[in-house]
Amino acid sequence: MLSVVVLAAGQGTRMRSSLPKVLHPIAGRPMLGYVLDAARALQPAALYVVHGHGGEQVRAALPDPDIHWVEQAPPRGTGHALQRAMPTIADDQQVLVLCGDVPLVRVQTLQKLRQAAGAGLGLLTVQLADPSGYGRIVRTSSGGVAAIVEERDASAAQRAIQEVNTGILCLPAGRARGWLNALHCDNAQGEYYLTDVVALARRDGVDVQALTVDDPSEVQGVNDRAQLAWLERVYQQREAQRLMSSGVSLMDPARFDLRGRLVCGTDVTIDVNCIFAGDVEIAAGVYIGPNCLIRDSRIGVDAHIAGHCDINGAIIEGACQVGPFARLRPGTRLAADAKVGNFVETKNSAIGQGSKVNHLSYVGDSELGAGVNVGAGTITCNYDGANKHRTVVEDNAFIGSGTQLVAPVRVGQGATIGAGSTIRRDTPAGTLTVSGTAQRTITGWRRPQKKPKSEA
Secondary structure, eight states: OEEEEEEEOOOOGGGOSSSOGGGSEETTEEHHHHHHHHHHHTOOSEEEEEEOTTHHHHHHHSOOTTEEEEEOSSOOOHHHHHHHHGGGSOTTSEEEEEETTOTTOOHHHHHHHHHHHTTSEEEEEEEOSSOTTSOEEEEOTTSOEEEEEOGGGOOHHHHTOOEEEEEEEEEEHHHHHHHHHTOOOOSTTOSOOGGGHHHHHHHTTOOEEEEEOSOGGGGOOOOSHHHHHHHHHHHHHHHHHHHHHTTEEESOGGGEEEEEEEEEOTTEEEOTTEEEEEEEEEOTTOEEOTTOEEESOEEOTTOEEOSSOEEESOEEOTTOEEOSSOEEOTTOEEOTTOEEEETOEEESOEEOTTOEEEESOEEESEEEOTTOEEOTTOEEEOBOSSOBOOEEEOTTOEEOTTOEEESSEEEOTTOEEOTTOEEOSOBOTTOEEOOOOOOOOOTTOOOOOOOOGGGO
16 A cells, blocks of 8 residues: 655745745646646555645645645754654555655656565656766665765765765655654754655665656755746747657747647648747647647637737637637637638637638627628627627628617628728628717716626
């Protein structure tokens, strides 16, 4: 049986932020979230998070009824942090200790560490060209692990060692309980070091195994914003490689950002400086132009998204054309072969098959049938200052440029609206409707008031 303990009580003073360190984001998610994902993938019997500074914020940001939250107050070192989590862990369990500020550790690595530890103690190490700030791995003459010495307590010879502790280790709960009780704090920082359990394990004749990772970024901790930014790029490079391996063409993998989940079909092309957030699905043959932001949307086969588009909460079916400089807001649905052109904004609207809203228009709270043409500068006036209303444009209607459709209103099938018209009443099918009145002022008019929620 396995219990996982995530140490997440560090204040992160070098981040210079009121936000707890473990909540600073990698690809739009708190870095602690990635550590918890890796822990859950191991299917532990119990998952503990030891928190301290900003604990309420941490719990609120990552709610999970299966997490055992443990407070460490005041913080007295990593050994004390693990000790706080131990009371409800059975002696026959294996305990895996993870760090909440090491977000890119791989599940496969943790599985290998568990196997290496067996019934003894296993720790994860890495070779660094510059080991400054890390505890050094001191080995015996035969190559075994003798101890971990923190940098502040290390001799000059020990500081020259390039193999360092990552803070991730696996140990037997029953033995660990005794080692933790034997820790002392007579060191440079006046803390109870978890790393001291290595020497205690050797004293008791317990096997100590070190697993060295090949990729330092996998075990890189975050202590300042520069390290956070570096890991952000490492994460994005991983995701870029994953997409290219699945048949996606990235015009420049270094200028790609994923902040959520992205699933792509084959032969998708993504130009530079695109950001994908939330849950995005892109079908085969889609082209995404440069500088697009796409969030929580689905894009169908062979759609063409030109550059500089902002697409959020939209469903775009096959062979649609969007942009450049289009904004599709939540609730937008484009049927096959529809076109939304430059400087067009849509919101909570369905645009039918083959319909075109080519440029400089706003379509909100509307339903456009098939084969509709919307001229430049058309506005659906859906908001009266208090409440929103819908506009319906039936199949094959033609809306002239500079038209205002004042909702609620319906344009009949095959109807034509003359350019510059303001349409306030339903128009018959198959007819031409125009409007043009002299300017006048209406006195005593009052704006509509919002309906009480009970009547909405």
